[in-house]
Amino acid sequence: MRAVFLDADTLGNWQGKSHQPIADLSPLAECFDDFDVYGLTKPEDVLERCKDADVILTNKVVLDGETLKELPKLKAIQLAATGMNNIDLEAAKELNIQCFNVADYSTFAVAQLTLQFMLNFATRACEHYQLTAQGAWQKSRMFTLTDFPIMELEGKTLALVGYGNIGQKVEELAKAFGMKVIVANIPGRPMRDNQTTLEDALPQADFVSLHCPLTDETKDLVNRDFFAQMKSTAYLINTARGPVINEEDLAKALKNKVIAGAGLDVLSVEPPNPDNPLLATDVPNIAITPHIAWASHEAKQRLIQGMAENMAGFK
Incomplete structure (x- = not known):
């Protein structure tokens, strides 16, 4: 199963270029055969990066109905968040794409x-x-x-x-x-x-x-x-x-x-x-403050673990 994370930088500097603890994505990586990670993704790059994905992981990238219709291989969307307002949930349901979030991590x-x-x-x-x-x-x-x-x-x-x-x-x-x-x-x-x-x-x-x-x-x-x-x-x-x-x-x-x-x-x-x-x-x-309330290192790791548990159950 192939997955793509479209905006991993929203979980902090995952490449370790700051003095903050690095968000450990390994629990997620272990859920998939192939796992492509992008720091951020512009709207015009979404289709190209997701065209072969079974699973999309994202925090804030918008996945509207028109985009979802162009991704016939897509089986699931995992939000790196609780709110799901950036996903067209009705279109996802019609296309049999399962959507997951993580509650209470922060x-x-x-x-x-x-x-x-x-x-x-x-x-x-x-x-x-x-x-x-x-x-x-x-x-x-x-x-x-x-x-x-x-x-x-x-x-x-x-x-x-x-x-x-x-x-x-x-x-x-x-x-x-x-x-x-x-x-x-x-x-x-x-x-x-x-x-x-x-x-x-x-x-x-x-x-x-x-x-x-x-x-x-x-x-x-x-x-x-x-x-x-x-x-x-x-x-x-x-x-x-x-x-x-x-x-x-x-x-x-x-x-x-x-x-x-x-x-x-x-x-x-x-x-x-x-x-x-x-x-x-x-x-x-x-x-x-710049929307930091959710962003403790501990909360990020709980979020990643929750995402991984969802994906393990999805498999």
Whole structure:
């Protein structure tokens, strides 16, 4: 059986050209007689690279219906991810192409970055580090330098929007810091016993953390009306999907001090357009990381192992 991995560089520098641990693809390689690995694949190269493949492995390469129809040998697609929105699943079903993903491999890694955002807003560690790097502490008139307000997470209220495995892990970690956690119901979904309405949750929250999937219900859920219900001292965290937030509305909310700040690991378009309103230099109190929450070395290896187990079962 022949397989091709179209975008292995999304799992890190698999060729070992950085100081980071190398993602070990050997569990996958052992599943196939032939295993071709490409760092990245442009749309115009997909057919040529996949024409003889029984299995395609990919993270983000788009495989639409027209492409799948041109690959008569293809038997399976294995996603190096949980989300499958880059695959035409209906076309795959019609063509008898099985599609696999891997769930829950990055739960702790995503929860970890969520807490990191909250901790930095509490301690302003990054800002104080920058002061030291700029020489400000060295010139201080006393032993300390606290130019940014510091608070404690203990006793603060965290509202979770989305309560799957990641949301539950964030709850566990937040409670270890002594936080109160409430779970907000997503409008349009049935209310569960452990949930409160979004309208009740937002005014209570010191931090609001998004862990919901991107659906018709959640697209632009976080908008001007959402921010108006939050405390002016509250912070928004998003490690879910970028389009859950209306980015224009968030930029305005930060500029107008409707909320205190935002920590984002995802944006509506990735990589982002230079004119994304959240990247403007006049947007205050925003921290943006480049979609790294999932990408711990341990999570990558769990992902690879999950892919390998799927493929071993497929055989």
